[in-house]
Amino acid sequence: MEQRIECEIIDSVAVVTLQRPDKHNALDMAMFKAIIAVQKRLAKQHELRGVILTGAGVDFCTGIDVKSLLSDAKQAAKLLWKWWPGQANMAQRVSTGWRDLPVPVMAVLHGKVWGGGLQIALGADFRYGQPDCTLSVMEGRWGLLPDMGGNLAMREQMNQDQALWLAMSADVIDAEQAKAQGLLTELCDDPMALAQQKMAELLQRSPDALAATKRLYRRHGVPKSGRMLAAETFSQWRLVLGKNQRIAVAKQQGKERDYLPRQSW
Amino acid sequence: MEQRIECEIIDSVAVVTLQRPDKHNALDMAMFKAIIAVQKRLAKQHELRGVILTGAGVDFCTGIDVKSLLSDAKQAAKLLWKWWPGQANMAQRVSTGWRDLPVPVMAVLHGKVWGGGLQIALGADFRYGQPDCTLSVMEGRWGLLPDMGGNLAMREQMNQDQALWLAMSADVIDAEQAKAQGLLTELCDDPMALAQQKMAELLQRSPDALAATKRLYRRHGVPKSGRMLAAETFSQWRLVLGKNQRIAVAKQQGKERDYLPRQSW
Amino acid sequence: MEQRIECEIIDSVAVVTLQRPDKHNALDMAMFKAIIAVQKRLAKQHELRGVILTGAGVDFCTGIDVKSLLSDAKQAAKLLWKWWPGQANMAQRVSTGWRDLPVPVMAVLHGKVWGGGLQIALGADFRYGQPDCTLSVMEGRWGLLPDMGGNLAMREQMNQDQALWLAMSADVIDAEQAKAQGLLTELCDDPMALAQQKMAELLQRSPDALAATKRLYRRHGVPKSGRMLAAETFSQWRLVLGKNQRIAVAKQQGKERDYLPRQSW
Structure with missing residues (x-):
């Protein structure tokens, strides 16, 4: 099950590596399951002090293996299944699962982060x-909206015009732009070394204080996350069942198609 | 009715131009009605793909024609009339009407945007x-608060100390400052060309995906907009009925007056 | 009672000075009481037009006098006592009391703001x-989270990754970083002169318009502040009663201790 993920725990810090370099760490069903399994496992370890996320090969992760x-x-x-709307489904949990872990989680990014x-x-x-990394909310190209929970961070981290632009246009931005817009916390030549140094600093702090602080900001920093997660999924179902989504896919495949008038939203 | 507004639809994109250049596109009753009429008309057109807003003459719009x-x-x-508090009144709808339209809306700004x-x-x-444009939340000069719905965007786009300063001081800021503070999305010599290029990019995306994404961010990006709209209006009524508002107007007209002690807020 | 605070009212503007320079204006019980007393007194003065906060001596304030x-x-x-959870306790009121005052409040910062x-x-x-000032959310060093209400502003003013980092790491940042991250509104050689100039500008505006605008942004800018204040305090009690907090203190005192596994959060 977890062959897609390598998880090594050194000094109470888990280094979680996406391990499918031949496919640029694209997310297939096995990868989804592996990430969620590792999140569950880590959530149970009260000795765990932090997580560093990274990807093997030339890219961090190029997205869904469609x-x-x-x-x-x-x-x-x-x-995409949910038992109730405000809950995170599997697609969302690969993102929100890191928010829910009561330890600091750092993503070390290089290559494509799409x-x-x-x-x-x-x-x-x-x-x-890293300076070479590029970021993109890719879903728009397929006639979809981003529905994997990342919108929660985009509303906390960015000016909403820039967030909306990235989500609408599916533009690819470079590391400089991502830093300026707030998507990257830091930009440097060796982000793994930086993450390790930052994590070492946090190891000096009480694990309870870190957990309490993270929860305070995650729960009260922004309004009802559950409703946004529900809205993501509901909207995505409507898009997937609509005709324009199929037209978007055809256009991406180089076919000449015109969009139909939009539905009522 | 709509002589104040020119609305030309080219390739499914509406270019809406404020057309009262001799008065710097100041908002009189006819202008309010014309904007709301055009919003209503555009909302019904499911073929519509986007809106570009601009103003004729030397300024985008210098504000209310008092x-x-x-x-x-x-x-x-x-x-200022509302049937219920959380609803947008006519004054607010000239702003929030664009938020409610399920297509991307781009404002192209030059000269005074006051x-x-x-x-x-x-x-x-x-x-x-454009680099020459200047922005100001002008209402403070008349002893009022901004009550036309723009506060919704100011809380999404800006640091709240800078937003509060602009709303309190009624300072005029230039384009550079506006960009740095997040009020301008982009600053460039030919913003109309930029808007057209950006819009062309969005035309490659599914109209349903754009509408769904916009709604997701508008509804869930920030807490209850209706309550903020209600509070704007209620506060404005109290200000208009108070004596200090009349004193503020007198001061603007160059008369020597002292403010009375503030009411209980 | 108020020997810790000097409050001089000049032209309807109160200049409130923390007056315990020999202790770097550290907060002991007398200081807490003095600040809250002066807030109460100022809240009753309807002629008051603004507050400028400053500290005597080499530092603005180095924090709690533990x-x-x-x-x-x-x-x-x-x-830390509260009659009900969403209420601000004494520790929070020295911060939130300024938010609640219906006049503009400006903090003039120099030296340590910790x-x-x-x-x-x-x-x-x-x-x-001032360029020499340094800022730090110091609580993390003692195995605590910041629980004095400042989180309300940190969620309004900053990217949430940077806010979370400051709260988790207890890093000391300099004035340049604080300005870049949004913690400082302005950075300049003579912030007292700047505050006086800015305040003079606001004196031209109606006191009612300023009060109404401040209330609009404070109440509707961010979601339910009361719940965040309640969560701060509840979490702090759990931390104080836990063992890791005592270990954090021991570590700060140079003793070799290891943290226990974290509790369930």
Whole structure:
């Protein structure tokens, strides 16, 4: 199950590495399950002091492995299933699961941080990026909206015009822009070294104080997260069932299609 | 009715131009009605893909045409009337109407963007400004608070100390400051060309995905907008009925007056 | 009672000076009481137009006078007592009391603005700092979270990753960083002169318009402040009663101790 993920715990800090470098760490069903399994496992370890997230190979993560996921409709449905609306589904939990962990989580970013990859990074508390990394909310290209929970961080971290632009346009931005807009916490040549240094600093603090502080900011920093998670998913279902989403996919594949008039929103 | 506004639809994008250049596009009753009429008309067009807002002449809009509006008390009351508190009144709808439109709305700004003019621009999703433009929350000069809905964007876009300063002081800031503080999305020599290029990019995306994304951010990005709209209006009524508001007007007219002690707030 | 505070009212503007320079204006029980007493007194003065907060001596305020406060457990309990959770206790009121005053409040900062000192400054509407000033959310060093209400401003003013970092790490940042992150409104060589100039500008505005505008932003700018204040205090009690807090203190005193596994949060 967890062959997609490497999780090494050194001095109470888990270094979690996305391990599918030949596919640029794209998210297939096994990857989703592996991330959630590792989150669950780490949540139980009260000795754990922090998490550093990284990706093997040339990219952090290029997003959803669409081909693999669409090959099995039952799998895809499972990914989006929720028992109640405000809950996070599997697709959201690969991002929000890091928010819920009561330890500091740092994402170390390089290469492409696109689509689902960016959503995962947005679940971390801090994002340290290399100058070569590029970020994109990729979902718009497929006629979708980002529905993996990263919107929670985008409303906390960014001017809302810039957040809306990234979500609407699916533009790819470089590390400089991402830093200026607040998506990257720090930009430096060796973000792994920076993360380790920052984590060492936090190890000097009480694990309870860190957990309490993180919870305070996550729960009270912004209004009802559950409603936003519910709205993401509900809107995504409407998009997936609509015709324009299929037209968007056709356009991405180079076919000449015109969009239909929009539905009532 | 709509002689104050020019609305040209080219390739499914509406270019809406404030057309009262001899009065610097100041907002009289006819202008309020014309903007709301055009918003209503555009909201019904499911083929519409976007809106670009601009102003004819040397300024985008210098705000309320006070002389014209105060000449008819019944008109002014109509402007501020609401059927229920959380609803937007006419004064607010010239701004919030753009937020409610399910297509991207871009404001192209030049010259003075003052008072009601800034409020209209704050209703747009993106604000592209020329280096010569100046912005001001002008209402403070008249002993009022800004009550046209622009506060919604000011709490999403800016550090709250800077937002509060602009609203309290009624300072005029230049384009550089506005960009640094987050009021302008982009600053460039030809913001109309930029808006058209950005809009062309969004035309590649599904109209449903854009509408869903905009709604997600507008509804869940910040807490209960309705309550803020209600509070704006209620506070404004108290100010208008108070004596210090009349003193503020007298001071603006160069008369020597002292403010009375403030009411209980 | 108020020997800790000097309050001089000149032209309807109160200049409130923390007056305990030999102790770097550290907050003992007398200081807490003096600040709250002066807030109460100022709140009743409807002629008051503004407040400028400053500190005598080389530092604005280095935070809680731990030795003095811990010498009397009854005092400390009084500081944290609340009649109901959403209410501000004494520790929070030295910060939130400035938010509640219906006049503009400006903090003029120099030297160390640490711990409780930063919390007080965060209660002001505007923060003007000298290039030499340093800021720190100091509570983390003692195994605590910041629980004096300053979190309200940190969620309005800053990117949430930077806010969380300051609260978790208890890092000391310099004036440049504080300005870049949004903690300082302005950075200049003579912040007192700047505050006086800015205040003179606001004196041109109606006191009612200023009060109404401040209330609009304070009440509707961010979600339910009362719940965040309640969460701060509840979490702090749990921390104080836990063992890791005592270990954090021991570590600060140079003793070799290891943290216990964290509690469930």
